[in-house]
Amino acid sequence: MRDLTPQIAVKLAEAAYEIKDKVGGVYESDALDLLSRDFDFNLSNNVVQGTSGSLMEHIFKHKTGFAVIGTGKKSGDYNGHTVIALRGTANKRDVVTDMHCGLSTSANNLPAHAGFNKTFNSIKPALEGYFTKNSSGPVHCVGHSLGGALAHLTANWLHSKQNGRPISLYTFGAPRVGYAGFADKTSNSLHRVFRCTHSADPIPLVPFWPFVHTEGEYTLNAAPNINAQAHRMAGNSPGYINTASSFKSFAAVNKRSEHWHKEQVRLDYEKRHQASFTSKWAHRLGAALITLLKDTGLLYEVQHMITGSLTFYDKVALLLTKIAHMPGNFAEQQKGMLGHMLVFAGKPGIVITDLSYKFIRWVLSVTLDKVAQVAGSAISLLK
Structure with missing residues (x-):
């Protein structure tokens, strides 16, 4: 062909x-x-x-x-x-x-x-x-x-x-x-x-x-x-x-x-300032989330998640809140991922002190909104 x-x-x-x-x-x-x-x-x-x-x-x-x-x-x-x-x-x-x-x-x-x-x-x-x-x-x-x-x-x-x-x-x-x-x-x-x-x-x-x-x-x-x-x-x-x-x-x-x-990506919170608003880090942060879900055995649940009254990322935040209370180093792994997300989203001065549902949902929102804002501008340019 x-x-x-x-x-x-x-x-x-x-x-x-x-x-x-x-x-x-x-x-x-x-x-x-x-x-x-x-x-x-x-x-x-x-x-x-x-x-x-x-x-x-x-x-x-x-x-x-x-x-x-x-x-x-x-x-x-x-x-x-x-x-x-x-x-x-x-x-x-x-x-x-x-x-x-x-x-x-x-x-x-x-x-x-x-x-x-x-x-x-x-x-x-x-x-x-x-x-x-x-x-x-x-x-x-x-x-x-x-x-x-x-x-x-x-x-x-x-x-x-x-x-x-x-x-x-x-x-x-x-x-x-x-x-x-x-x-x-x-x-x-x-x-x-x-x-x-x-x-x-x-x-x-x-x-x-x-x-x-x-x-x-x-x-x-x-x-x-x-x-x-x-x-x-x-x-x-x-x-x-x-x-x-x-x-x-x-x-x-x-x-x-x-x-x-x-790609397997696990991020160190102390190295969060290496992140930047680039396509490379957008990919790495996505891989970090998938790696965390895979490490905790929750990836299957996300992959088969169909949204209802809650938005998709409401449910993801609930799972991440659950991970924060799991035994082992998963909370630190999650903290590293969230810290890099904040730097990516242009909020490097925010220090993570808790992993509550409200805070995790906010970090996801500002990260998504950062990309969404530029994506919306890109769509507008097509007019």
Whole structure:
């Protein structure tokens, strides 16, 4: 199966934003025009409408263009292939900035982010209509930002419905969609996964722990400091269109193969000032939490936690309060993790003197909110 090039994939991701609204009664896209050598896009019939994750849009059933489907031309390199490009919602209030998200069952029968699932379910009927009639040949699912999350869910859904059909996933600056089991099942079931990031992009860091990414990360730009500008598609700061288009193939992109969430991290409270507001420390703090839960035998409980009246992190804080009273060195291990979180969140002067539920919940909140604030700014820049 021939892979898309980084340039084609990022152009498709760009085009998904351009078909949000009709102009003069028709959909238009300059990005799709540039891809016309390889693909046919019937904008009269193959634009999929959906409803965004915001509550008001669902209440009023406000539908806009969410995805565009193309077919490979017989004369091109992708004869017999199908491409589907999906966009995210350019709204700061969107679910990606809600760190206290719920879960719902996804197409691969594992829990995933409820907000992403809700939006995906609004476009699924149209996808079913198309792919029931077009059930052969490789499929490439593409998206930037929240569109990457929807592409992820679309690829999983297609695999569950049309098992054996080669399906590849291409995302740019996409958030995390599910827990470790969900990510691993995606990595093992799809033909190829090209998860592209800028190291400074805050959106791939959310939702926070224990949501994780699929295996493998194609790093298009390695600047370490978290910066809302790094999430943008256009421009040179660094701009996904700019960075992706500089590579002729994904084989030329630096690929990080390790699983961050499988790293064993135990942190010393006295060394907490080594932490910084970087993607490296966001990953390390997530790994530290998972390590602590694994060491105390509580990881299984978290991985199978479905939220109800309490938010997810209310329940995590309850478990951490329980750990604080366990025999052994777990309280010190937890103190080290929380101390590093405070420095990461820009509160280095706070000294930990107790491990009460109220304090632990507050530390989790300020840490999550620090990332959420930058993630919200990144989403706003998409407008």
